[in-house]
Amino acid sequence: MSGLIFTFQEIGQEIDAIGALAKHYIDKDSESVLENLRTSLDLIQFKPTDTVWRWEIPRKTPLTTRPSLGEYEAKQVGSKPHVVAEMTCIWMISPQRTGNERKAARFKLGDLASTVVRLFDADIPATDRSKEEGDGGEEPIAEWHMEFGDAAAPGCYFHVQVPWKQNVPVPRLPTYAVSPLFAFEYVLGELFQHSWSRDAVVPSNDMKTWRSIQLRRLKAVLEWQRTVLDRPGQTGSPWIALKHEKPKPELLLSA
Numbered sequence: 001m002s003g004l005i006f007t008f009q010e011i012g013q014e015i016d017a018i019g020a021l022a023k024h025y026i027d028k029d030s031e032s033v034l035e036n037l038r039t040s041l042d043l044i045q046f047k048p049t050d051t052v053w054r055w056e057i058p059r060k061t062p063l064t065t066r067p068s069l070g071e072y073e074a075k076q077v078g079s080k081p082h083v084v085a086e087m088t089c090i091w092m093i094s095p096q097r098t099g100n101e102r103k104a105a106r107f108k109l110g111d112l113a114s115t116v117v118r119l120f121d122a123d124i125p126a127t128d129r130s131k132e133e134g135d136g137g138e139e140p141i142a143e144w145h146m147e148f149g150d151a152a153a154p155g156c157y158f159h160v161q162v163p164w165k166q167n168v169p170v171p172r173l174p175t176y177a178v179s180p181l182f183a184f185e186y187v188l189g190e191l192f193q194h195s196w197s198r199d200a201v202v203p204s205n206d207m208k209t210w211r212s213i214q215l216r217r218l219k220a221v222l223e224w225q226r227t228v229l230d231r232p233g234q235t236g237s238p239w240i241a242l243k244h245e246k247p248k249p250e251l252l253l254s255a
Helices: 008-021 033-044 180-191 193-199 205-229 238-244
Strands: 005-007 053-057 083-096 106-121 142-148 158-161 172-174
Touching: 005 008, 008 033, 008 180, 008 205, 033 053, 083 180, 106 180, 180 193, 180 205, 205 238
Parallel strands: none
Antiparallel strands: 005 106, 053 083, 083 106, 106 142, 142 158, 158 172
């Protein structure tokens, strides 16, 4: 795959910022999930260079929102069903060093980088929700996967997939630079149409950090797409050009 490179520091800042900004939207029983995600990330910094590690929010302990009481409908607040979102993720990452430093400053994505969002009826207790396929638990109302493709991926590098009962892998819907934390904000914006839109414009140090990271990444992806489309000598479909392009590993690094 492209093997996009991130810095440990910036991902850690993302976790801290969204944890502070979204604390009133996170279910009390999953308040420690982001803290555990941050701790596991910090530990991987000390692992040997180029070894591959699983960085994740496991499905058994998802990051869960408080119930959305129909707030996903901007014009019909109170709509049913009331829902909660459970978010999990798996990134295979490998520490990268330029010398003999004890802590790695950067990591490279491996062959799996997926964030999964599942919506459940809020009236279904967390203990009754499905935690793995075939466990007999209540299945989600909706589910989508926000992913990075590998080198042989037939769809866009940044894409979203919806699992179907027949396991048909299309459509692969194009999206932007989706870290698990970015994906969580996307969920908040969908489930809490008014309140998150209001809270997301309140000035704070955490919002300043969050905005700086996400704005730079979004601009980098949009500029990369523009560069692909403006490449001299192209005569075929612009969409196919974007679909087949893979970014350079340094795409999302700060200057």
